[in-house]
Amino acid sequence: MESLGGYPTKPSKRKEKVFTVLLSMTVGMGCLFILHTQLFKPTKQKDFYSFEVKDAKGRTVSLERYRGKASLVVNVASYSEHSEMNYRSLQELHRELGTSHFNVLAFPCGQFGETEPGSSPHIEAFAKSTYGITFPFFSKIKIMGSEADPAFKFLTDSVRKIPKWNFWKFLVNPEGNVVRFWRADEPIESVRQEASMLVREIILKRRGEEF
Known part of the structure; x- marks a missing residue:
């Protein structure tokens, strides 16, 4: 224009x-x-099953494989005064409740004196040959200090307690949250009762979903 x-x-x-x-x-x-x-x-809220760890052979393993089941996570050691009693009781519990709904998950730790001096493959082999262990073994880790394994730190942060010795036990529900923990010297019968109740809940829920 x-x-x-x-x-x-x-x-x-x-x-x-x-x-x-x-x-x-x-x-x-x-x-x-x-x-x-x-x-x-x-951000998605973390739970125990959202972590990745190393198995005894150093391979990366996702804990997602245990989601939907109950897990009893234990910091184990080969030469503790609690070793024989705990290993045999844990194996019995693992066999009794079965792997369809429940697993004992063992994490060796060498931060308590000289109770776990070996390498991860040696620790696993010793437990299997000495106590007939069949539950999953993972790589040797640290559970205290700045180098604490993230998956195990999730457990200790959840209960606001750090193990003072070997064979502390953390019961994790199917959603990956800690529901209870036990110290090494607490009776295995208490662990069995709580784990059995959780397994029954899982079975009943699955049956309900089928109908």
Whole structure:
């Protein structure tokens, strides 16, 4: 379009400036929105089964394989005064409740004196040959201090207690949360009762879902 004098009308600099400001504000708001959603994006709550650990051979294992079952997680040792009594009782419990709904999960730890000096493969082999252990064995870990294994730290943080010695036991429900723990010298019968009750709940729930 031309003006009355025959010259082309020039775009208003004021309008251009307003448009530039609005465009900049729009881009800025968009960037802020993206940044906000990234920073404040809700994170999935961790549970025991969401962690990965190493098995006795050093291979990475996802604990997701145990989700939906009850797990009794134990920091074990080969040469503790509690070793024979606990290993035999744990194996009996593992066999009694069966792996369809329950597992004992053993994590060797060498932070308590000289009670666990061996390597992970040696520890597993010793437990199997000496006590006939069939439950899963994992890599030797630390459960105290800055190098504490994250999966085991989840257990100790959950109960706000750090084991003072070997063979502390943590009962984990099918959702991966700790429901109870026992010290090394507490009777295995108490562990059996609680674990059996949890297994019964799992069985009844599964039966209910089938109908």
